[in-house]
Amino acid sequence: MNNPSSPVKLQGGCACGDVRYECMAEPVLSLNCHCSACQRYTGTAYASVRIVPSAAFRFVRGELRYHTSTSNAGHTVSRGFCPNCGSQVHGRIAEKPEVVLIAAGTLDDASVYPPSIDVFTSRAQPWDVMNPGLAKFEEGIPAGGPSTQTAE
Numbered sequence: 001m002n003n004p005s006s007p008v009k010l011q012g013g014c015a016c017g018d019v020r021y022e023c024m025a026e027p028v029l030s031l032n033c034h035c036s037a038c039q040r041y042t043g044t045a046y047a048s049v050r051i052v053p054s055a056a057f058r059f060v061r062g063e064l065r066y067h068t069s070t071s072n073a074g075h076t077v078s079r080g081f082c083p084n085c086g087s088q089v090h091g092r093i094a095e096k097p098e099v100v101l102i103a104a105g106t107l108d109d110a111s112v113y114p115p116s117i118d119v120f121t122s123r124a125q126p127w128d129v130m131n132p133g134l135a136k137f138e139e140g141i142p143a144g145g146p147s148t149q150t151a152e
C-alpha cells in the first residue's frame, strides 16, 4: 500500500466497505481537534484529522450522507458518514474548498502522517489525554499558524 512508486499516498474507507477513497497527495496538515462538535460527532474525546488538497482526493466507491453544522470557529462544516455503517469518513469546510478532511481512523494505514498539533484544547475534557510533544492551540489555528489555516 505504501509503495513509493504508487501515486496513491492515502487510501481508506468506512467500516462496512461500501465507501472507499484515495488521495494522491500527502496531507498538508495532520491534527487532533478537541472541539465540541468533534466530540459529539465522534462520540469520543477528539477527532484525528488529515487535511488534504481537494484536487488530490476522490471517492473510489460509494456515497456518503452529509450533516452540516457551524463549528466553534464559525465555519460551516459538513461531515460525511456512510449511510450503511455510520462511520464518519470525510469532511468539508465551506469557507475552505481547497482542502478536505479525512477521519484518520478510516485510513487503511493510520500510522502514517501523525498529527503535529492539537486544536481547540480549551474545549477538551479534563480526562482527555494529549501528547505533550504536540503544539497546542486553545482555539483554532491562529493566523500565521502552521501551514494552512484549515482547522475548524
Ligand SMILES: [Zn+2]
Residues within 6 Å of the ligand: 014, 015, 016, 017, 018, 019, 082, 083, 084, 085, 086, 087
Ligand atoms: Zn460503511
Ligand SMILES: [Zn+2]
Residues within 6 Å of the ligand: 033, 034, 035, 036, 037, 038, 039, 047, 120, 152
Ligand atoms: Zn473539531
